[in-house]
Amino acid sequence: MSSQHNPTETLDVKGQSCPMPIVKTKQAIDGLEAGDVLEVVATDSGSMSDIQGWADGTGGVELLDQTEDGDLYIHYVKKTD
Amino acid sequence: MSTDNQPASADEGDSGLTADAPSLEELQDRVDELEHALTELESDDGQKKMTIVATKGSFDMAYPPLILASTAAAFDWEVVVFHTFWGLDIIHEEKSKNLKMSAVGNPNMPVPNAVAAIPGMDRMATRMMEKRIEENGTPTIEDLIDLSIETGVELQACQMTIELMDYDEADFYDGVTTGIGAATALQHMAESDVQLLI
Numbered sequence: 001m002s003s004q005h006n007p008t009e010t011l012d013v014k015g016q017s018c019p020m021p022i023v024k025t026k027q028a029i030d031g032l033e034a035g036d037v038l039e040v041v042a043t044d045s046g047s048m049s050d051i052q053g054w055a056d057g058t059g060g061v062e063l064l065d066q067t068e069d070g071d072l073y074i075h076y077v078k079k080t081d
Numbered sequence: 082m083s084t085d086n087q088p089a090s091a092d093e094g095d096s097g098l099t100a101d102a103p104s105l106e107e108l109q110d111r112v113d114e115l116e117h118a119l120t121e122l123e124s125d126d127g128q129k130k131m132t133i134v135a136t137k138g139s140f141d142m143a144y145p146p147l148i149l150a151s152t153a154a155a156f157d158w159e160v161v162v163f164h165t166f167w168g169l170d171i172i173h174e175e176k177s178k179n180l181k182m183s184a185v186g187n188p189n190m191p192v193p194n195a196v197a198a199i200p201g202m203d204r205m206a207t208r209m210m211e212k213r214i215e216e217n218g219t220p221t222i223e224d225l226i227d228l229s230i231e232t233g234v235e236l237q238a239c240q241m242t243i244e245l246m247d248y249d250e251a252d253f254y255d256g257v258t259t260g261i262g263a264a265t266a267l268q269h270m271a272e273s274d275v276q277l278l279i
Contacts, residue, residue: 017218019152023228026155044218057156 005064005076007039008032014043014072021047022054025077029061032079037064040075051075129158131275134266138167140180140207140222146279147171147225153275154232161273162229163266165239168279169246172236172257177222182207230256237261 011028013021021042028038040051048066055063055077064076103111131153135146146162153160170176184190184197184206196202214221220228229236237258243250250259270276 015218016220019148019155020218020220022155023151023232026232054156059157 005037008036010039012041017044018046022050029079034079034081036079038077042073047073130273131158131160132269132273133162133277135162135164135168135279136166138170140182143171143180143222150234151228154234160234161269163237165242172253174254182210
């Protein structure tokens with residue numbers, strides 16, 4: 001998996017569907033420090049638009065990147081404050 | 082007629098303005114007041130609020146309010162779900178584990194209504210749905226209730242329908258707020274950015 005974003009932590013939500021990828025991402029971000037990057041690995045295709053919408057609508061986070069790797073949807077979310 | 086009246090009323094307006102013209106101080110006070118109100122509005126902007134009224138207690142209808150509520154909580158929204166009538170069953174500790182789907186009147190069921198009405202068909206429809214939910218990685222109703230409470234969603238039980246359904250306040254999950262009426266629910270709706278009736 002791409003390490004160009006240097007994730008602090010990886011969250012595995014493979015096999016879980018809406019709303020769990022978002023809810024778990026939020027919980028994981030809450031446990032991180034400002035500047036940390038969370039890598040979220042999901043199999044839910046809806047997570048592509050959901051994580052983007054969540055990051056846009058939530059303060060203190062920035063979506064760095066989203067990639068597809070076979071059946072996997074990988075997201076990099078930075079905690080900004 | 083109307084052209085005759087116009088200059089007269091404009092004159093009145095002018096004289097009224099001169100007589101009641103606010104002083105510079107009064108205007109300054111008013112500007113300060115408005116600026117203060119604007120600052121408050123702007124600082125309030127980040128905090129969105131949602132109120133959902135959950136009125137249905139069937140297995141499939143328990144999901145939408147719980148999914149939307151827990152997702153909104155992940156957005157840091159302030160969320161209230163007001164449960165009334167059969168919606169109470171969603172947060173009723175015993176009943177929530179036993180919610181059923183109706184096979185009759187459900188056009189998506191692969192059987193005609195006459196067959197769907199046979200005893201046991203509701204249970205079968207519910208089992209089928211439960212199985213699909215598990216295979217899909219969708220959380221259970223209990224999981225979603227725990228998650229909602231854990232993430233600060235306020236689950237409210239309508240007091241009037243608790244009594245109507247002959248339920249007890251102790252029947253509900255820990256963390257559920259009881260003793261709530263329609264007036265409180267309306268107040269939350271009025272303050273909310275999003276209001277949904279499910």
